[in-house]
Amino acid sequence: MEKETEHTPSLEALIQFHGHLxxxxxxxxxxxxxxxNELGVQCNHGNDLRAVIETTDACxxxxVQVISGCTSGKGNLTILDYGxxxxxxxxRRNGEAVRILxxxxxxxxxxxPVVAKLRxxxxxxxxxxxxxxxxDLRMLKVADVILSMPEEELFTVQRFKTEVFKKTKAFEQAECARCGEMVAVNRLNDKDGERLCIPCSEKRV
Structure with missing residues (x-):
C-alpha cells in the first residue's frame, strides 16, 4: 500500500467515502x-468475495466495503460483534479463504503515544x-506509518479452504400475526401456533 502522500485510486475513494484518513x-x-493478493481476486465490486468482520463500529x-466491494446490501459482508x-x-469461486488477525x-x-493517550x-x-x-493531525501521521509498515508487524494470516454456500434471498412475504407488518417468510418464527416476526416473537406477553 502506498503512503498517504501518494494515494492509490482505491485509497482516495476510501478516504472520500469515510470522510477522513x-x-x-x-x-x-x-x-x-x-x-x-493472497486469494488472487482483483477488485470487481466484490462479486468473487465474501467477507466476515469480527468487530462493530470500526472504521x-x-x-472492506470500498476496497473489496463486499457490502451488507450485496449480502456478502457479515459483521459479528466479537470485539x-x-x-x-x-x-466464492473455489472456497480458498484467509483469516487476517x-x-x-x-x-x-x-x-x-500522544494519539494513544488522546484517543x-x-x-x-x-x-x-x-x-x-x-x-487529527497526528492520526494522519499514524495512518501514514501503518500504510508503510511491514505486513508481518501488522497482522498474521491463516489460510484455509471452506465450503462455499450459495446465499438465497426470500422474496415471498407474509403478515406477522401480532403486529400485522409484512415480513420475509424466512424470518418468521412459529410461536404458540402463530407466525411472528422476530421482534414480536421475542416480546414477553
Whole structure:
C-alpha cells in the first residue's frame, strides 16, 4: 500500500467515502490488499468475495466495503460483534479463504503515544478543540506509518479452504400475526401456533 502522500485510486475513494484518513482505515486497507493478493481476486465490486468482520463500529468496515466491494446490501459482508480485529475473506469461486488477525504486538502507543493517550478522550466527546486538532493531525501521521509498515508487524494470516454456500434471498412475504407488518417468510418464527416476526416473537406477553 502506498503512503498517504501518494494515494492509490482505491485509497482516495476510501478516504472520500469515510470522510477522513485514520489508523483504523489504513490498517483495514492493508488487510484488504493482503487478502485480495493472497486469494488472487482483483477488485470487481466484490462479486468473487465474501467477507466476515469480527468487530462493530470500526472504521475498517468502510475499508472492506470500498476496497473489496463486499457490502451488507450485496449480502456478502457479515459483521459479528466479537470485539476482535479479525477479517475473513473467502473466494466464492473455489472456497480458498484467509483469516487476517491483527498482530498481538501491534501497539498504537508505540507508533504515537500522544494519539494513544488522546484517543479515549476524543471518542468520548470530552476532548477540547485543541486536543481534537492535535489528535487529527497526528492520526494522519499514524495512518501514514501503518500504510508503510511491514505486513508481518501488522497482522498474521491463516489460510484455509471452506465450503462455499450459495446465499438465497426470500422474496415471498407474509403478515406477522401480532403486529400485522409484512415480513420475509424466512424470518418468521412459529410461536404458540402463530407466525411472528422476530421482534414480536421475542416480546414477553
Amino acid at each position: 485514520c489508523g483504523g482505515l489504513a490498517f483495514a486497507a492493508r488487510v484488504c490488499e493482503k487478502a485480495t 475498517g468496515i468502510d475499508a 476482535k480485529h479479525a477479517y475473513t475473506f473467502i473466494n 491483527r498482530h498481538r504486538d501491534f501497539d498504537l502507543e508505540r507508533i504515537d 479515549k478522550t476524543v471518542f468520548s466527546g470530552e476532548a477540547t478543540e485543541e486536543e481534537r486538532m492535535t489528535f
